Amino acid sequence: MKKILISVLVMLGFGACSIAQEQPEYVEPDFNAIVDNVRVVDKTSNYVIYEYSNVRIDGIAPVAAIYCHDQGKKTAHLYEIVMQPNHKRRATFACR
Numbered sequence: 001m002k003k004i005l006i007s008v009l010v011m012l013g014f015g016a017c018s019i020a021q022e023q024p025e026y027v028e029p030d031f032n033a034i035v036d037n038v039r040v041v042d043k044t045s046n047y048v049i050y051e052y053s054n055v056r057i058d059g060i061a062p063v064a065a066i067y068c069h070d071q072g073k074k075t076a077h078l079y080e081i082v083m084q085p086n087h088k089r090r091a092t093f094a095c096r
Contacts, residue, residue, distance in 0.1 A: 029059045029062050029063070030059065033054070033055055033059065034055060034059060034060065034063060037052055037053055037054045037055045038050050038051070038052040038055055038060060038063070039051050039052075041090060043067070045071045045072070045095065046071075046094065046095055047079065047092055047093060047094050047095060048064055048067050048068070048076075048092075048093050048095070049090055049091070049092045049093075050063075050064070050090065050091050050093075051084070051088050051089070051090050052088060052089055052090075052091065053087065053088045053089070057078070057081065057089075057091055060091060061076065061078065061093075064076040064078075064091075064093035067093075067095070068093065068095035068096075071095050074095040074096055075095070075096060076093040076094070076095060077093065077094045077095075077096055078091065078092075078093055079092040079093060079094045080092050
């Protein structure tokens with residue numbers, strides 16, 4: 001019984017080590033899709049509003065991060081997403 005328990009613990013240990021070593025792959029945003037499907041509605045040094053369609057919000061977030069960084073090394077924080085009557089969305093990012 002002890003041999004089985006030790007075998008199971010060893011196998012679990014090796015499995016945990018192999019899982020812990022996997023690193024998520026960095027995926028660069030598709031800037032061509034962003035240029036074609038996103039427009040700036042309003043911007044100040046404290047926020048930026050993008051209107052978009054056919055793009056995910058996590059594709060727009062790096063662009064907002066770059067904009068906020070240029071506004072005094074601030075970071076971008078998603079404030080709200082609103083659906084428009086034309087079925088496009090508007091995302092507001094606060095620069096803090």
